[in-house]
Amino acid sequence: MSSSKVATRPTAPRQGRGYPRESAAVKYSVERVRNANGVEQEVLTLEDTPEPSAAAAAAAAGPSNGAPPQASSRARNDPYGGYEPAQKKRKSDVASGSGTRGYAAGYQQAPAAAVGYAPGQYAPAQQYNAYGQQVAAAPAASGTKRKHDEYERDNRDGQRGRERQVKYADSDGHFIVEVGATVSDGARHDYVIERLLGQGTFGKVVAAKRKQDSRRYAVKIIRAVHKYQEAAKTEIRVLTLLTKNDRANIKKCIPLVSHFDFHGHTCLVTPLLSCSVFDFLKDNSYEPFPLSHVQRFGRQLLTSLAYVHDNKLIHTDLKPENILLERTQVTIVPSRRNRHRKILDDTGIQLIDFGSATFEGDYHATVVSTRHYRAPEIILNMGWSYPCDMWSIGCILVEFVTGEALFQTHDNLEHLAMMEKVFGPMPTAYATLAQQKTSAAQQPHPEWFKRVPANQRSKKGDYVLAFPLSTTQKQSVKFVKGMRKLKDIIGPMNSASQQFADLCEGLLRWDQRDRLTVHEALDHDFFKETINDEGSHSR
Incomplete structure (x- = not known):
C-alpha cells in the first residue's frame, strides 16, 4: 500500500528509517505552489490521499506551548512505527473532530541526537522547500497511513478475520463436514475427518482417524440446536450406563468410547462399524x-x-x-x-x-x-x-x-x-x-x-x-x-x-x-x- 499523506519533497538529505521502498506503481501528481512567504515549493500528492480535516491540521501544528507531543498510550516502539490501527469512528467522534486513537498525526520519529529528544519520544518532522529552506509542515490527514503500517495492519486484521470466518455450523446448526478437518476434545485426542457416513435431523456422523494412535472411529456430531444438544445429554447418559455394564460388548449395543464438546457441537465417539x-x-x-x-x-x-x-x-x-x-x-x-x-x-x-x-x-x-x-x-x-x-x-x-x-x-x-x-x-x-x-x-x-x-x-x-x-x-x-x-x-x-x-x-x-x-x-x-x-x- 502507498502512503496517504500530503508531504513536501525536500532537497536536503535526511537520515532514513530503513522503511521499504514505495512501489513504482504508485500514482501521484506534482504541483508547484508558493507558501505564505512567497517561496515556491514542490508538493507531491498521492491519488489515495484523503482530504485533511481541520482537526488534523490542528493536530499537525502540535501543542501551542511548543512542547513536544506525547506518544499515544496505545503506541508501541516497534520497527514499523508502533501504532495500533485507528478505531472505527463513531458519529460523535466525527462531529467533534476526534477519533484518531493510536496515531500521533503529522509526526515522524527522528534521530534523538538531531533534535534533542529522548529515545521513544516523537519530534515534529522538519520540512524543506526546493532550495533547502526550512518551512512549516504541510497539514496531514488524521490517521496518516504508511506502507509499513498497512502491511502490519493487514496481517493483523487478516488473522482476526480468518479467526472470525471459521464457521463450524451452517444456518441450521448442522456441522459443516470437511474431509481433512479435525474435531478435538481439546485435551487428549484429535479426530481427522475422513468421510461422511450419514446425516439426519439430529446431526451428522463421520468416519475419523484419531491422530494419537491412527485408529478409526465413528464420530456423531450433534446439531448445534438446543433440543438436540439436550437429547445428546440423554444419549450420553444412556450409552455410559450400557457401556459400563457390558465392558466386553457381549450384548452388542454400540459402546461409547468418549464424548466432548467442539464449538457448540456435542461429539460422541464410538467404534467404526460397517453399513446399516x-x-x-x-x-x-x-x-x-x-x-x-x-x-x-x-x-x-x-x-x-x-x-x-x-x-x-x-x-x-x-x-x-x-x-x-x-x-x-x-x-x-x-x-x-x-x-x-x-x-x-x-x-x-x-x-x-x-x-x-x-x-x-x-x-x-x-x-x-x-x-x-x-x-x-x-x-x-x-x-x-x-x-x-x-x-x-x-x-x-x-x-x-x-x-x-x-x-x-x-x-x-x-x-x-x-x-x-x-x-x-x-x-x-x-x-x-x-x-x-x-x-x-x-x-x-x-x-x-x-x-x-x-x-x-x-x-x-x-x-x-x-x-x-x-x-x-x-x-x-x-x-x-x-x-x-x-x-x-x-x-x-x-x-x-x-x-x-x-x-x-x-x-x-x-x-x-x-x-x-x-x-x-x-x-x-x-x-x-x-x-x-x-x-x-x-x-
Whole structure:
C-alpha cells in the first residue's frame, strides 16, 4: 500500500528509517505552489490521499506551548512505527473532530541526537522547500497511513478475520463436514475427518482417524440446536450406563468410547462399524435375507434389546437404519430376479442410536418411533412403554424376509387401516378404549371411529375403525385394499417359516398388553429351528 499523506519533497538529505521502498506503481501528481512567504515549493500528492480535516491540521501544528507531543498510550516502539490501527469512528467522534486513537498525526520519529529528544519520544518532522529552506509542515490527514503500517495492519486484521470466518455450523446448526478437518476434545485426542457416513435431523456422523494412535472411529456430531444438544445429554447418559455394564460388548449395543464438546457441537465417539442393515438391503436391490440370517439377526437384536429393557430403558427408535453390520464381506449367489444377489458371510450386528431412548420413569414424549415402525398405541395416543419396541422388532423381522417395509405410509388413519388388513380388524374393545382416550384428550381425530350396532360380537356403544372416510382419496383406499395377510406376506410355509410367522404375530398384536415380552420372544421356538438355506454357510 502507498502512503496517504500530503508531504513536501525536500532537497536536503535526511537520515532514513530503513522503511521499504514505495512501489513504482504508485500514482501521484506534482504541483508547484508558493507558501505564505512567497517561496515556491514542490508538493507531491498521492491519488489515495484523503482530504485533511481541520482537526488534523490542528493536530499537525502540535501543542501551542511548543512542547513536544506525547506518544499515544496505545503506541508501541516497534520497527514499523508502533501504532495500533485507528478505531472505527463513531458519529460523535466525527462531529467533534476526534477519533484518531493510536496515531500521533503529522509526526515522524527522528534521530534523538538531531533534535534533542529522548529515545521513544516523537519530534515534529522538519520540512524543506526546493532550495533547502526550512518551512512549516504541510497539514496531514488524521490517521496518516504508511506502507509499513498497512502491511502490519493487514496481517493483523487478516488473522482476526480468518479467526472470525471459521464457521463450524451452517444456518441450521448442522456441522459443516470437511474431509481433512479435525474435531478435538481439546485435551487428549484429535479426530481427522475422513468421510461422511450419514446425516439426519439430529446431526451428522463421520468416519475419523484419531491422530494419537491412527485408529478409526465413528464420530456423531450433534446439531448445534438446543433440543438436540439436550437429547445428546440423554444419549450420553444412556450409552455410559450400557457401556459400563457390558465392558466386553457381549450384548452388542454400540459402546461409547468418549464424548466432548467442539464449538457448540456435542461429539460422541464410538467404534467404526460397517453399513446399516437398511443400506445393505438397498445395495442388494432389496433382496430378502435368507431365513437363517433372519433367525440370527432376530436372536442378536432381541438379546441387545433385552439388555436395554433390563436397564429400565425403552429404545423407541428401532429400525433397520439403526442396526449396523459388523462386517460386509459377501458371497454372490444368483437368484431368479438378481444375478448378483449378495449373501453375508458374517451376520454380526450391533444396535445403535440411543438418542431417543427413554428411561421407564422419565417423561414419555407423545410421539416416538419412525413412522413405518410405530406401534398403534403411539398413533392413538394411548400411552406407550416397552411393548412399542416389540412392535418395531416385529416390523423389522417381516422387512428382513420381504426386503421392503411392512407399512409404507405417512397417514395415521391409513396406517391403522393397513394394520387391520394385515392382522385382522381392530378389536372393538380396543377401538372403544382408543375412542374414549381420544375424546378425553380432545384430539383432532374423533372421526377415526364410528359406533356399531349391537350384535353377538359387540355391545351397545362399541366402536370400530372408520375407514375410509368421505375425504379419503381413492388411491389410499385401493392401496389399503391391496394389503395381504401376514402369513401371505411371509410366503411359503414350512416348519421354520410357520414358527417365524407365529413369532411375528406375537410381536404385532394390537393391545400392547398382549404382545410378547423381549424374554418371551427370545424363548420362542423359531430360534430353536435348524434352517438350511443359502445363508447357512455364514456365521
